[in-house]
Amino acid sequence: MISVEKVSKEFTSKSGKVIGVDNVSLRIHKGEIYGIVGYSGAGKSTLIRCMNVLERPTSGRVIVDGVDLLGLSSKALRKARLSIGMIFQGFYLVSSKTVFENIAFALKAAGVDKTKRKERVMELLELVGLSDKIDHYPAQLSGGQKQRVSIARALANNPKVLLCDEATSALDPSTTKSILKLLKKINQELGITIVLITHEMEVVKEICNRCAVMQDGRIIEEGPTYELFAEPKRTLTKQFIHSVLDFELPSKLVEACTGRLVQLQFRGKLASEAIVSDMLQQFKVSGNILHGKVEYIQEKPLGIFIMELTGEELEVTSAIRYLEERLEQVEVIQ
Numbered sequence: 001m002i003s004v005e006k007v008s009k010e011f012t013s014k015s016g017k018v019i020g021v022d023n024v025s026l027r028i029h030k031g032e033i034y035g036i037v038g039y040s041g042a043g044k045s046t047l048i049r050c051m052n053v054l055e056r057p058t059s060g061r062v063i064v065d066g067v068d069l070l071g072l073s074s075k076a077l078r079k080a081r082l083s084i085g086m087i088f089q090g091f092y093l094v095s096s097k098t099v100f101e102n103i104a105f106a107l108k109a110a111g112v113d114k115t116k117r118k119e120r121v122m123e124l125l126e127l128v129g130l131s132d133k134i135d136h137y138p139a140q141l142s143g144g145q146k147q148r149v150s151i152a153r154a155l156a157n158n159p160k161v162l163l164c165d166e167a168t169s170a171l172d173p174s175t176t177k178s179i180l181k182l183l184k185k186i187n188q189e190l191g192i193t194i195v196l197i198t199h200e201m202e203v204v205k206e207i208c209n210r211c212a213v214m215q216d217g218r219i220i221e222e223g224p225t226y227e228l229f230a231e232p233k234r235t236l237t238k239q240f241i242h243s244v245l246d247f248e249l250p251s252k253l254v255e256a257c258t259g260r261l262v263q264l265q266f267r268g269k270l271a272s273e274a275i276v277s278d279m280l281q282q283f284k285v286s287g288n289i290l291h292g293k294v295e296y297i298q299e300k301p302l303g304i305f306i307m308e309l310t311g312e313e314l315e316v317t318s319a320i321r322y323l324e325e326r327l328e329q330v331e332v333i334q
């Protein structure tokens with residue numbers, strides 16, 4: 001659906017040239033929710049803005065739904081952009097216009113007649129759950145409601161793609177969840193391909209089928225979300241994953257441990273199998289779970305547990321080997 005081919009974007013500022021995006025190639029498939037994660041300044045906004053040519057790449061190609069956007073005239077580009085909706089962290093609603101007018105404006109700009117506009121706005125407000133706010137002004141809405149209006153506006157002309165530029169970054173965690181749920185519904189029910197950029201791995205974990213990690217204008221790692229969480233390769237990816245999955249034991253607790261501390265990772269259906277209890281039955285060791293967490297990523301479980309194993313040295317070593325043979329990841333941490 002979206003093909004970004006060797007795209008670079010260079011800015012010229014007073015202090016010289018700045019590279020926003022550095023030779024990025026990406027393929028985003030029809031119907032998926034694709035996340036791009038990175039810290040501030042990584043180039044995420046520039047990259048997503050290249051996808052609808054709000055930012056014109058210095059080099060490379062951007063193809064959306066088979067159309068090479070950089071080869072289009074201004075008029076043809078305006079038309080092509082109707083199939084690419086976009087929402088932003090700051091909502092960008094017109095404060096002097098009501099919810100109805102904010103959404104109807106996008107339809108009017110696309111030449112939709114008055115009766116159809118009314119019908120479509122009602123339909124969109126129903127979809128985003130704001131039918132009762134049709135005559136409200138943006139100032140009378142919460143942040144989450146404003147984002148719902150901007151989603152309705154972005155969907156007004158039936159786009160095939162929705163680009164989300166830090167769409168939940170200004171929202172509290174529970175409002176973030178409700179907006180992510182709405183995006184998922186839009187993806188599933190309307191089949192709209194969604195690209196979102198974020199600095200929060202939690203957002204990626206929640207809804208993205210695949211994701212990319214960006215640093216210094218480049219994509220440094222990419223893949224299905226579950227695989228990235230289970231087996232991150234790059235240091236930065238690990239840092240992002242740890243913000244969701246990791247936990248630290250209090251140092252006093254670690255110091256007081258007399259046995260061996262192991263960190264176990266369970267993946268997929270293995271998470272529900274009784275490997276640990278089998279191990280405890282087969283070896284003369286006792287196991288004390290000190291910490292544990294199971295995250296569901298794309299509905300597949302990924303669990304991490306820290307256990308203290310105590311017993312005769314040989315038994316503990318054999319028990320660890322038993323676990324190593326059955327689990328994807330076993331790390332002796334002390």
Ligand SMILES: Nc1ncnc2c1ncn2[C@@H]1O[C@H](COP(=O)(O)OP(=O)(O)OP(=O)(O)O)[C@@H](O)[C@H]1O
Binds near residue numbers: 038039041042044046
């Ligand atoms: N219009 C511009 N002029 C000059 N430099 C720019 C411009 N826009 C972005 N940059 C630079 O390009 C790099 C990437 O910025 P970008 O905003 O894309 O990053 P980001 O990952 O989206 O970060 P943030 O989340 O803070 O917006 C930064 O070094 C930034 O300073």
